[in-house]
Amino acid sequence: MPERKTDIGPPHYEKFLPPVIKKNYGKWLYHENPEAGVLVHVAESGDKLFTVRAGTPRLLSVTTLRAFAELADKHCGGYLRFTSRNNVEFLLADPAKIKPLQKDLAALGFPVGGTGNAISSIVHTQGWVHCHSAASDASGVVKALMDELYPRFVNMDLPAKLRVAFACCLNMCGAVHCSDIAVLGVHTRAPKIDHKELPKVCEVPTLVSSCPTGAIRPATVEGKASVEVEEQQCMYCGNCYTVCPAMKISNPKTDGISIWVGGKVSNARHEPMFSKLAIPFLPNNPPRWPEVVEAVVKLVNVYATNARKHERMGEWIERIGWSRFFKLTGIPFTKYHIDDFTHAGETFKRSAQLKH
């Protein structure tokens, strides 16, 4: 075993940059997107960098990573990167290598696309593969969705970029809270308290203060210091479980999925926006989650046919108004859509400007 080093940080990125990037670093002039999944960046020097982007399931085996490494060696001197949405990008100096690379990727089963006005890979989280708070699986829902949304990945036929994200609980790893379409696992029942376990593994004060709605109160159960939950006040966020494993929040019958729309993070045109509730609850129906897939595909299609060019989902909805949105999508509007948390009043319509 080599001698122990610490605090060395990551390797310097320069070691991993292809020569064409090293040479033109910070001196790029413009780019083009000739076909889905292919980007051409032209430098002030006239040099060109050709990027081929392929979708991945993000959960990758070393077997596949080695296959990527081989493709990189074969087509672009071993240089590749991953994107902030977990796609893989091969960085080519020679345009002649684009087609062969595309063929090899197709053979391996990795679709080229995700650029321009497309649906790129779904940013997602761990789910049943690795997390304890998950109200649903992540990889499975994403796979089921992308199998149907596949044409939107390998084409660029949408009005604008459409970002889909998935998180398996309200912690929202993956920040689904600002996505064009967000798919969010939700618990819908108050936590079950394990009064035996609790005193051993949890601090009551921390636990009590972890509840956004103050639903948790200290209580003595069978002589032991524990807590009780005012179920009326619980909205199932699971934060108590995050800080205390004895507050089991998952429930196979009542956990499910909610759908949110209209968020964005870029500053282009419209300021960044949060996603808003579209569908409060759909069932967990593995392995294919048909209800969720159907709902998302419907949303994508209604958007694709109605939005104007360059209009993100949220910009489109803002223009037509929410009542029109619910009509067009056929989603029923319910009391669940009306905010009742801290800043609820800020979401009420405080003007007579209405379409009748």
Place this chain on the structure above:
Amino acid sequence: MPERKTDIGPPHYEKFLPPVIKKNYGKWLYHENPEAGVLVHVAESGDKLFTVRAGTPRLLSVTTLRAFAELADKHCGGYLRFTSRNNVEFLLADPAKIKPLQKDLAALGFPVGGTGNAISSIVHTQGWVHCHSAASDASGVVKALMDELYPRFVNMDLPAKLRVAFACCLNMCGAVHCSDIAVLGVHTRAPKIDHKELPKVCEVPTLVSSCPTGAIRPATVEGKASVEVEEQQCMYCGNCYTVCPAMKISNPKTDGISIWVGGKVSNARHEPMFSKLAIPFLPNNPPRWPEVVEAVVKLVNVYATNARKHERMGEWIERIGWSRFFKLTGIPFTKYHIDDFTHAGETFKRSAQLKH
């Protein structure tokens, strides 16, 4: 003394409507505003109603009311009304009477105007004339302001309507919270508690719950149930005084006036908006409040020279942005302008869309 009647409600308005209105009630076609203070309403029947509007101090003596009655008899069959901004309106059937009426009003000292893109009368409150919570006088500040803004009342040379309102304390009678320019009396010191009086005249629980910031706590003073105020938490709203006279909030040295801008209530173009803080504090300087008058006149002039046609104060500021507003007006931006109450976070700039 006549026998006692109750619950009869107000007289029926029809008794007070001139014939031309009775005849064309609900059948008006359009209106014109040929000169400041004069409105012509044309009915589908072709009939015309001529309105002459004059400004008043709102605080009116019966002597003056009788003078108005006389003018009404002399020029328009005794028919007149008051507006929602406390102007008086004479309702003429005969346009020939307009000039003579204007002359008589001028003689009496009541300016004709307030219509169209003008500054109409200042909606205001009681102040030192009649209220206990007043941090400033109302009528005096309004008189001092209107003496200077007079040309804006008798002309129609502004980009749009400009509504000015005054309230003498945070209760905001007169709803200054949605005015183009709002002048608001403010207390700036915590209430002085009269521990002798308090137990007699106030209920401690009501008093404690009256405080928006929870600065008031029950306390026993000299054996009597009273309260104490955590001065750090007090922002001088005076609500405790409203519910309990023993919490004296007024202070001759430190009471003063704040200025707010950009509110509106109409739905025209932009949805209704609250007024926002422009100047946190100006001194009480009777009888003419020169600092307040100067500040308001400056705001009006900067708006008048910079806003586009039909743009209300708040719409103009929204277009140019707040940093430009503070530059143009020369008002210093301070930490006091940054919200720190319940929904403060909603007022932060959560986008990189900035002018540099």
Place this chain on the structure above:
Amino acid sequence: MSDKKKRATPLLDDLEKGPWPSFVKEIKNEARRPMVQDLLGVLERSYEEHIGHWKHGGLVGVMGYGGGVIGRYSDLATEFPDVAEFHTCRINQPSGWFYTSEALRDLCDIWDRHGSGLTNMHGSTGDIIFLGAKTEALEPIFAELTAKGWDLGGSGSDMRTPSCCVGPARCEWANYDTLGVCYDITQGFQDELHRPAFPYKFKIKFAGCPNDCVASVARADLSIIGTWKDDIRVDQAQVREYAKSGTDIQKEVCDLCPSRCMAWNGKDLAIENAECVKCMHCINVLPKALRPGKEKGATIMIGAKAPIIGGALLSSVFVPFIEMEPPYQDLKDLCAAIWDFWGEHGKNRERVGEFIQRVGLGSFLGQIGLDPVPEMIAHPRTNPYIFFEDELVEAATK
């Protein structure tokens, strides 16, 4: 009393100067009265000291009423005995603030005989304000008022005096009879107006169109704002007239339309009415050419109030569109339903707008018996803190 006459008021006197009509002159108009002399004295003192000299004291009023009178007492009673008591009477104004000279004189005569002779025309809620009466004068004033057909307005935790814009009496844009319904509601709820039984005050204001000339969206717990459903009526010839006489239709009208649903080709003004949000702007700029549609009614909004305690509120959409025809039964039933639920569960001094935020608009609607519709919100919730109910989950999972 003679010494009073002599009291100098240099600070106030300065406010007699200047082009704007002077409230000081108005006060002095009635200065023959000792009470008004003392008012001038107290006020001058306030101008000297930068502080008010009024205090609230025990409840005062007229027999059988809980509202309509605001008790005021001077804290300098020994020095100014004639304003020791200086109460306000709120008198319910006629709809639209219309008067005849005769009616005005009746009011003046009564106030001459029993009070300071000073008024506010009008108070911000809309009442006629008689400013400065002694306690003993209240009953006589009330008797003489009612004899002449007048009654007191609201104060305290009651339905406050409703008010309305001039509407159909003089405005071509009125989408319903603001004066009529204002009178009808006022008469229909006399008990709620005179005998405070609510958690806090409840104000109703009627505006005939979205211009909202009574500022109802900012100042009323219930804001009734006229609007229409169908197409804006356009007289293209008149539009061209406006264009000829200098109105830049594109810039001044089309570009300022919040829903950008208008197009001007130099000849005709096209409106995509389905997108129109009834803001009134185009109609305001082209009154001779454009008119609201013919399917008229109102939007009912709820909850406006001043800042204290939780911060100011504007009313929010409650009923997107309602027809406003006599006897206005739907509106009356709605008021009753609101007052029942709020009356029972509202805290002391909790306005209905604050109450709705506390219990949640969703459950409030349920209690009132209204269905939630997207028009009520600017946008759906962004936070995932949803109180799921079993029905929803079971329906989806079975």
Place this chain on the structure above:
Amino acid sequence: MSDKKKRATPLLDDLEKGPWPSFVKEIKNEARRPMVQDLLGVLERSYEEHIGHWKHGGLVGVMGYGGGVIGRYSDLATEFPDVAEFHTCRINQPSGWFYTSEALRDLCDIWDRHGSGLTNMHGSTGDIIFLGAKTEALEPIFAELTAKGWDLGGSGSDMRTPSCCVGPARCEWANYDTLGVCYDITQGFQDELHRPAFPYKFKIKFAGCPNDCVASVARADLSIIGTWKDDIRVDQAQVREYAKSGTDIQKEVCDLCPSRCMAWNGKDLAIENAECVKCMHCINVLPKALRPGKEKGATIMIGAKAPIIGGALLSSVFVPFIEMEPPYQDLKDLCAAIWDFWGEHGKNRERVGEFIQRVGLGSFLGQIGLDPVPEMIAHPRTNPYIFFEDELVEAATK
């Protein structure tokens, strides 16, 4: 172990079908390992039962570090002993997620020897995720990683692994060296990264321009977003090219400009740069014709986070414009100042964005030593609840 091989996973198998690459195939790629066999078993069980089977247990990690490893344990350990421990290692990715095939193979070799062979490329904070290690494997993994020049990333209440967009490496719109500063900050704050000492996690993300390709405004406590001060560089000839080849400059560019500061006359595109809010839209649509200006830098925003507890937050403007040149001292000083104040007064599990709202942005700025500027707010306060300080009042009244 042979019996494991035989365990059927019909539900998961269904997810091997379809055009999108399958995570199940990926898992099965490593199924020669007992650990991965058990993972398939546990996961299939979750698919049958609709519930996860992982629990958090005691802290695990490598010597001297508080972060970088997430402990996971199966609640079906007896049935699936090989995933009784199934921890995650977070490995600090290289700036911009650039690799060579060689570097990638190094990582694979290490993970092959010591873990499940399953990874996430990448985790949503940006780390390389090694998914599924036993406790005893952690030290060897760490030793081999560091030997090859790699180190762990953050977890827990520490500075989380910073990440950045591809920036100047491949993007013409980068207004500063996102990769450079990301590396520099990561190296400069190794202690803050590896040894949790904050009230809660603190994330930093670097985006080269307002397109924000790392979603920093939504996902980072400190969001550094590139921007510029001077005029957008315009190549009018290229604009005309776009127009020729079918781009509707008026509709697609001018009309969508949030500040409406562009005018197109069919020949030239005029920009009122003083009004431009640097949103990037026009540049995005016309990349060959338009470029950001030359006075480059960044806007620093603060406070983004997920919903729990008070609701999600987007970052808000903290420093409207700052130059971003090595050694980035201003930025480092700012981080230190924030960590000091928040570190001392922040509650346990209180993110800096929540902290700022609790103490008030005004006073937070005072503590950090920044002056308040209007750029930090959407609009000034609307509520009159001002905490006046004596200086202000005295200055005005004397």
